[in-house]
Amino acid sequence: MDDKGRSSKNNNNNNNNNNNMEDEMDIKRGPWTAEEDFKLINYIATNGEGRWNSLSRCAGLQRTGKSCRLRWLNYLRPDVRRGNITLEEQLLILELHSRWGNRWSKIAQYLQGRTDNEIKNYWRTRVQKHARQLKCDVNSQQFKDTMKYLWMPRLVERIQSASASATATAAATTTTTNTTGSAGTSSCMTTSNNQFMNYDYNNNNMGQQFGVISNNDYITPENSSVAVSPVSDLTEYYSAPNPNPEYYSGQMGNSYYPDQNMVGPQLLPENYFDYSGLLDEDLTAMQEQSNLNWFENINGAASSSDSLWNIGESDEDFWFLQQQQQQLNNNGSF
DNA sequence: AAAGAGAACAACCGCCAATTT
DNA sequence: AAAATTGGCGGTTGTTCTCTT
Known part of the structure; x- marks a missing residue:
């Protein structure tokens, strides 16, 4: 399915000039x-x-x-989606990239409506920019650690706080229209076996965690703050x-x-963040290998559309990252 | 207000594997 | 079986936009 044209050595079959046209x-x-x-x-x-x-x-x-x-x-x-990469998407891109590297098309498979080109552009313009600012190579262990231990948890924090404020706003505004199409349940990251980690923030518990996917479990314009x-x-x-x-x-x-x-007409809102296509093997490996603990700290998810790549965007954040990175360098760990 | 720099992104290129002729 | 064509990928480039000075 994927992996075409990239794998190893091979093949003298150098039939160039694809188009005699x-x-x-x-x-x-x-x-x-x-x-x-x-x-x-x-x-x-x-x-x-x-x-x-x-x-x-x-x-x-x-x-x-x-x-x-x-x-x-x-x-x-028609189902291509562009612009406003959400915090969750950013997080997912970072996670998947840390696992697969520049396998853009493979990564894109897990972001509904996103193209490999867009993710690649996103990586080059945003992520590599921050690597430059931190004066390290994107492929260096140092940068990978910075992402893993600093940026991604920071993203999680932001997702959490966005979620919290969205919840607060929702609670405060007690509208007459019942928007419980999502029943106050939000989902964020897959964990294993094609299951979502859900958090019922109305009931403030993890009762539904690892529930099986249903349409109501997707992030939709109705249940998230994402601007569509x-x-x-x-x-x-x-x-x-x-x-x-x-x-x-x-x-x-x-x-x-x-x-x-x-957003094209065929991109149904309920298909946002459809991770159902994740292969079991991928998910298992992700969970085993890639230190997904921080995923489990996500209590809920509310997409934020207010900024792209908020991490390190402000001076404050950048200062924070630099400080933390320095600490990482000194201690070798957290 | 204008100029320059940097960011963003659409589009192209070369390579390779798979498929078709 | 061999050659030609097609499809897909990652890397790169060029143009436009946006921000800063």
Whole structure:
């Protein structure tokens, strides 16, 4: 399923130049235009995806098959979700990366709606930035320890406090509408055997912990504080192609991509944080190997959309991390 | 207000394995 | 069985956006 094209040595089969199509006609590169997007969307809507080279030709696109595939998977696909990476997602990315390294597509499998490209970009821009600030190599043990023992627990703290304040707010505002679609239960991290760790914060106990997944156990816009942007205009196009020509300016930028946080119509809220696809072997190994104790300290989860990568974002946090890291260096442990 | 620097992110590239012809 | 094509991956680049001075 995964792992394609990456594993070892092999194979003299160096059949380069994937697309002789490229040699034949002038292939267009660079940013996609609105017209191209619609050609692609409409073609896939009626004919499905796959066989990208011929798809490109049949759809009347002067693009490589690869380019079409990438555009579809990373951008046009209706269930793609972009922007506002939540604290839980950040935590999960850190955890999975610590386990698998730069296996972006594998990591992306566990973040509903996220693409490997986005996670990779996130890692490079946010995480590597902090490695630079801490003056250490991202691959160094030092940095790994910093992540494991400082950043991730700190993230957990933030998730907890976000959850606590969300709960407090909810309790204080005693609205007339009953929003107990989630019954006050939130879920965060998987632990083992495809089970979620749940915390019933209304009853203040762990009664439901390790409960079997049900739809109500997912983080949804209703039960978390995560901000879910309205369905983008682009996705509306997809379901009902009736392009407004003024929508696109034909260039990158806000006019072209008006909503960086779009959620496509087929991404049902209940599918957020769907870890049900985690393989048992993965989960078991994660639990055994990767010091997941801190996961179990999470009492609940409320997504925070107010900042991306809050850890070390403020001067205060950065100071904290530096101090802690220094301590780590001195003592060798906590 | 303008310029420069850095961040963010879409898109491309080369490589490789799997599949099809 | 061999060659060609396709699909998928991680790494990298180039453009645009945003923040700072």
